[in-house]
Amino acid sequence: MNKIKAAIIGATGYAGQELFRILYSHPYTEVVKVNSVSYTGENYSDIYKNLNGLTELKLTNDEIEKLADEVDVIFLALPHGIASKNVNKNILNKCKIIDLGADFRLKDKNIYEKWYKVEHFGEDVLKEAVYGLCEIHSDEIKKARLVANPGCYTTCSILSLYPLVKGNLINTDTIVIDAKSGVTGAGRKPDITTSYCECNESIKAYKIASHRHTPEIEQELSIAANKNINLIFTPHLTPMNRGILATCYAKLNCECDYEKLKEAYLKYYKDKKFIRILNKGVFPETKNVKSSEYIDIGFTIDKRTGSVIVIGAIDNLFKGASGQAVQNMNLMFGFEEDTAINLPPLYAV
Amino acid sequence: MNKIKAAIIGATGYAGQELFRILYSHPYTEVVKVNSVSYTGENYSDIYKNLNGLTELKLTNDEIEKLADEVDVIFLALPHGIASKNVNKNILNKCKIIDLGADFRLKDKNIYEKWYKVEHFGEDVLKEAVYGLCEIHSDEIKKARLVANPGCYTTCSILSLYPLVKGNLINTDTIVIDAKSGVTGAGRKPDITTSYCECNESIKAYKIASHRHTPEIEQELSIAANKNINLIFTPHLTPMNRGILATCYAKLNCECDYEKLKEAYLKYYKDKKFIRILNKGVFPETKNVKSSEYIDIGFTIDKRTGSVIVIGAIDNLFKGASGQAVQNMNLMFGFEEDTAINLPPLYAV
């Protein structure tokens, strides 16, 4: 098979690098362009020295229009507000776009503008954007030209709660998601708040009641519930490089036992290779999914309070960003869904 | 002033060592005995090499009865189930006891036995035990012969929620406490689950819906509410040595604004030196209270869900164990409450 050609815009962020690394082992894809505003002209392997000897690519600063003529797929790994200005129908006529940023995730432009505090310039292409949560929207993804790759917290949160919401098993007015992320989630940049000695040996919540992944989780769970959901989402910065753990709480709607809930999970997930529903009494740890496409989900019923506690774990850079981007690409191009991402999680790394 | 004499039973655990270290700088107290079953006969400073040159004490295995004749106060830092067997009226007639373990925290022997799965042998002395949460029970503590030093999670959780519960500002059926602890909370012992490579770079929840600090939190908040409370408490193991962050959620009972809640906190805490209510928009990080007696508390209202989110942070070994034990001792012996624990938190340590 001829390899398709790919470009990564925003290649020097952690997600960009992880994407390059995964695609390096992809049998049907070749990354031919790596773009970076900050490091234009430098060798990619001088910025990411793990890639020393593995690539001769130099970082460029090409226009997306130009790249669209040269490649089959463009990955955008950019801060919000840039993609909506630059992606247009003309580009989508020429190549597929997978946006790892936030600009095309929220279907309602007004909600986007409210939470992100910037104008959305891409309303016309927003309409055709598909929310790239592969385990839920694979049919649309296969036909999409523009996929909005989900956020890291949202991937973990939605997948953890989806069967319970879809199955109407929980009271959606009582959902609390307490999520913990490694520091790669904050991106790669010089910033005192993510400096080693400020993050190390400490944990904190941040953007309490105001994190931008909140409306994204609400959007997808509202669709599943077929009604509007507001929920509490609290992210925490955890002293580790990678991983997201989402501890989710809700009052049960029913006199459900464990088996009933398990049934719901299996109903929606039984054929989903990368979702592992853990055995009763076993709960996720972020180390068990590190550098992999897997999400581990465990849950229990707390009879004393009539609640369910669901815990999900992913690697924020892999399933929560670049791995899922490749999974989306595989679906969009008709490759096997698990191509290049069918790897066991690493242990003690 | 003559120094009082103190003994530490269970001196080789992390709380025992921290207690010794704090008391080392206490002007009115001298630790004269350090007990340890596992290391009897060894130099204390060979086990804790930070104490090299600072103490000549050898670890002993004396009976508590014998120690009661020799010292003014005995600190117990033992696994549950031992103290209830060994503390009796006769001992309390001779010296004061501060128990850092769980045996005298729960006023109801049946609840203790249900959660701890062992028989409680000290029912007679249990009746006179005072729950040593200094900011709430200082009057009783001053008169007590036996103080049950609160658990680490419970100290942080109760103090974070107490004013809201006492002031009837939240719906107590909706309380969720999602707590994160450093690994010292698991104690000092050879155990694969707390080995470096198994804990490092990962986070997990544990003892979900079943942790033994749950009934302790419920007991104290129920007293405050004057009604029975059941709540959800989920502890998490976080890759850091020290610190507890408790992220607490509840639906509001009222149309309260931030100022109304702040008022409640100030009402109960305004004279409490070691409680710091953070400014609006500022939230705790465990690093800011490290190696100190302080608890930092911050909160916000989430109007979208009609909820309050309160976050508390302590050092689990200091305010959550040994520092509070010294605070209790200070109250019991009539020393200034902050003697030897009036230290600024360490930064970047």
Place this chain on the structure above:
Amino acid sequence: MNKIKAAIIGATGYAGQELFRILYSHPYTEVVKVNSVSYTGENYSDIYKNLNGLTELKLTNDEIEKLADEVDVIFLALPHGIASKNVNKNILNKCKIIDLGADFRLKDKNIYEKWYKVEHFGEDVLKEAVYGLCEIHSDEIKKARLVANPGCYTTCSILSLYPLVKGNLINTDTIVIDAKSGVTGAGRKPDITTSYCECNESIKAYKIASHRHTPEIEQELSIAANKNINLIFTPHLTPMNRGILATCYAKLNCECDYEKLKEAYLKYYKDKKFIRILNKGVFPETKNVKSSEYIDIGFTIDKRTGSVIVIGAIDNLFKGASGQAVQNMNLMFGFEEDTAINLPPLYAV
């Protein structure tokens, strides 16, 4: 191609698991047996939950003789002293052995017994054992039935110094190797010295002037130098999961400049895919080789002291153990040398 069959004895150590994980993606090998004395009868994926859903293998405790009948290659990942008792000519007639332990690394039984303080029972097979440092001994490895996979520290140390010693560029009486290792190097076991809170946020040297990798480094460098070498080797325990950094010092033999030394490195390593000689002024960091077969080497001349400083970095579990074991297997079975280990290092993991 039919897959060869492999067994791993000692599969529940970190090296054993890493080996299983690498072989999981090997196109020509299938692991059919995983042995463990401690966990016999349990599901492998219950011990290593990252493998959940990826293998149905149960841990067995088969005799090596029996396994030799069933598989093409046996990997031993055992404490020293066991392999020498169990590997014999009869077994080698039936299958190939790759020993990740120490028993067949030292050619001189007496040196082994002196450093390891146990008797060596496998003198006859020791004679045919090949030291499996792939970049130096590939010709012998290809023909070997029994390969002694090098130690982690030794792999990094020898490869860092080999060209300088072989080229007679340094005074071999002045070699100092100051090495730093992540905690996985200490193995997976409950032990207070490797518990999280004892290792975290601290660094120490250990086995000073007495570590067992010393004679192994000396053996290989002595062969290269064609004379007996004694050197100083000091290992340090570093608070991280993985990685070895070896900082090596020696007085120069000559008025060499940087280019002269570089020439020596290129002479011996220019075709070695997994050795990366860094550009002038660039030095290794363990993060750049994580979870990979690469060794990064950088060096500089210190004119003020007439010395060279060479620094090497590897992943101790990958190139320093399991990855190199697979590289050895590839050579022994005629597969491409880089099969299944041709992966870019992971970043920020």
Place this chain on the structure above:
Amino acid sequence: MNKIKAAIIGATGYAGQELFRILYSHPYTEVVKVNSVSYTGENYSDIYKNLNGLTELKLTNDEIEKLADEVDVIFLALPHGIASKNVNKNILNKCKIIDLGADFRLKDKNIYEKWYKVEHFGEDVLKEAVYGLCEIHSDEIKKARLVANPGCYTTCSILSLYPLVKGNLINTDTIVIDAKSGVTGAGRKPDITTSYCECNESIKAYKIASHRHTPEIEQELSIAANKNINLIFTPHLTPMNRGILATCYAKLNCECDYEKLKEAYLKYYKDKKFIRILNKGVFPETKNVKSSEYIDIGFTIDKRTGSVIVIGAIDNLFKGASGQAVQNMNLMFGFEEDTAINLPPLYAV
């Protein structure tokens, strides 16, 4: 006793904060001014939230001339090149100066300018500056008006080797110092190289054969040896907040045994409270001196190579910077040398 007044210039660096924290508990000193160019006008406790409620000081940007009129002692915690421009005789006539930076450490202006690549403007005051290594120069320090507080690496390195050099027990042409530091050593600033995910889980050497602490170590050891010494010093960045471990190597000059070397250490250090010579076979770990003024020193003889290996450990921010600054102040003002720094090291923090 009336308290002396102190000012800290550069109060928002890690050393500045640590100094403020130590002086907070000093019975005879009050910090009345905290200066910071970057944060002028802000509350000190808004930058360092651990100090919340403990100080009302605002950060100022006063001229040192002005401060000299207001206080008894000024601590400078500034990047190199600033102090030499600003400290003059007039200021020294008015108050004492303790400079935590590098400008007055090297007695030879030319060596300073060669290594630091900036002009030295304070040659006249340089002459009267005393090198503030308290255990070696206490007599001069007591009389000094200007003390150059030693560097962190240098404190650890010099104290580790001083008795061997002074006693002519080692070949000073063969000294190698391989030092490992926590990340606080790099200061507090937004910088990609000290961001969490770039430092975490990795170790590297840096400024190889070129670190500016080299001439400082050489200066002091040369004085001790009464001859010029050139040595190798290699710093490493270690993934932990605090601590320096210096592993030092040298060929022995003599047929010395362990006892002979121990005698040398005791000769020079037996009355030095903060130097702990460990028992034979025991070696330092940085955790054992954390947040303390202690240096732990252990050593062994390697007969095979005729060498001694000495290992020293300190807390880089405490003994290596701010604690030693207070020790210097205590000596300069006639306080007990250990005032406010006589604290046991913290454990598992």
